[in-house]
Amino acid sequence: MLRADMIGDRSVLADPARLRSVRRIAQGPVPDEAFDRLAMLVRKLVDAPTCVVCLVDEEKQILAGHVGVPDPQAAAGEMPLTHSFSRHVVVAGEMLAVPDVRADPRMRDNPAIEELGAIAYVGAPITDPDGLVVGTLCAVDQEPRVWTPSEVALLSELAAVCSSEVCLRIARAAADEARRAAESAHHQLELLAEVTESLTATMDVDEAMRRLGRILTARLADWCVVLLGGPEHVSATHRDPERAADMARLPDLAARSKVDLRAMLRAVRRGGRVVRADLASRVRDPGLAEITARAGFGSSLIVPITSPVRRRVLGAVLLVNRPERSSFTAAEEATAAEIGRRAGLAVENSRLFREQRHVAEVLQRSLLTELPAIPGVELHARYLPAQDGAAVGGDWYDAFVQPDGSVVVAVGDVSGHDIEAAATMGQLRNLVRGDAYGRDEEPGGLLTTLDRTLHGLRVPAAATAVLARIRRSRSGYAVSFANAGHPPPLLLLPNGDVQVWWVPPEPLLGLPSPEPRSTSHRYVPSGSVLLLYTDGLVEDRERLLDDGVERLCTALRANAGCTGPDLCSRLLEVAPARTDDIALLQVRLD
CATH class of the missing domain: 3.30.450.40 (GAF domain)
Structure with a gap:
């Protein structure tokens, strides 16, 4: 607890800049070997029993180097500010030489007089690089003593030497703090970058x-x-x-x-x-x-x-x-x-x-067909959006029964895998349904009409598609189909063989086509599986389309005995890394 006469000194003792210098100096060991040597040199030159390099903090004085200080103060390396004569040097900002502290109004009540036998005191200020007094180089005698001018001058010169050492230590401590701050800032930036990268992944x-x-x-x-x-x-x-x-x-x-x-x-x-x-x-x-x-x-x-x-x-x-x-x-x-x-x-x-x-999935479900239940024809379909896009895309499938009992199936792919592609896909699917339903026309003719409709209504579509009509015959099924730039349909026969229905390429839907589209015809025995799909199932940027089709054929042959849902799952497993949407329509013909 500070006495009343010490309260006015607080503004000087508590100066933040001064305290920062004191604490930078005091970061090392106490007592300090270099400061101990200075204290011993002072004792030899002025012949005083106690000499101290003293740093004055806000609440205590630190014995940075000393000789002649008794225990327990010497072992503690510090004293309370109440025992400090040097604080008066810090407050005054100049040397003090006091023959008898008992006669000095500022010092006569200091507990060090009785506890340590301190009677005579002389202290020279130690300053930091900004000239702030951080402590003293001082000598104490246990008897009254008039300090000679030569002793005062000598102590002042040695305090200047001590101030130079202090300035070096403060500069080194400031450099270390700056380095640690830079390392800490770098560490914190690395941590923030790692958190951001991990959370956004x-x-x-x-x-x-x-x-x-x-x-x-x-x-x-x-x-x-x-x-x-x-x-x-x-x-x-x-x-x-x-x-x-x-x-x-x-x-x-x-x-x-x-x-x-x-x-x-x-x-x-x-x-x-x-x-x-x-x-x-x-x-x-x-x-x-x-x-x-x-x-x-x-x-x-x-x-x-x-x-x-x-x-x-x-x-x-x-x-x-x-x-x-x-x-x-x-x-x-x-x-x-x-x-x-x-x-x-x-x-x-x-x-x-x-x-x-969730919005995208609801939209996609609303655009994809709910497959009808048809006697003798089992339908299974899957849709998977691209992994690097939205949950919707331009791939689609469709199946519906005509009034004459034939079944129309289709798979298509509008370029893109985003909301706009899904919206265009919805228009295209509805146009296919509207144009084809109730018309006994070959798939090629239906796609030709669809081209004219797209141009006439200015629908911004560029799409591939396969459109097929399936009719039951006496010994199996007759399938007619048209292909507008789409991967070929595959047919898994009852004996496990796989047919690839390659046809001469024709332009995409929505592009100018000077010629009517053609229709191809195939006979399909009962027990076969017709597979329509989009290019996301077979296309690999590093391989030819033929390689992907062959990989899919191999998977079909290997899983010929699977049920419809299981076969869909097995076929999706062989798809390359998904950068495109996948639509798959499986038609099992009993």
């Missing part, structure tokens, strides 16, 4: 939060708990692999212990900012308390996961260090806050993706 919010936990425990904390929207998502991760079983149990225990979870959320929702909190004492559930005790509950941060879109707290991350580790630094706290914001952005992206995907 998945649209699955649960996986994103698990990834976040792994990164945080590898780079920032010993263990963490991620909580989103109450108990809907709780995950825990520990740096120590031996704690994995505990961390796997923790979410279930935490979900049941709603009081503990709500404490986390309340803490961050109140201010929407990082909170330093002692949560260890608030864990009430015995099982949860046992796990957190084994994990090690030292310093902790509660970091809000904030939505940059809706400006609200979506959840929280509890970061915990074990007791033996130091507390989180201000830089780590700032980094944690930024990670919370980036995690919130990942959660919002996932939410928007799920919403858009």
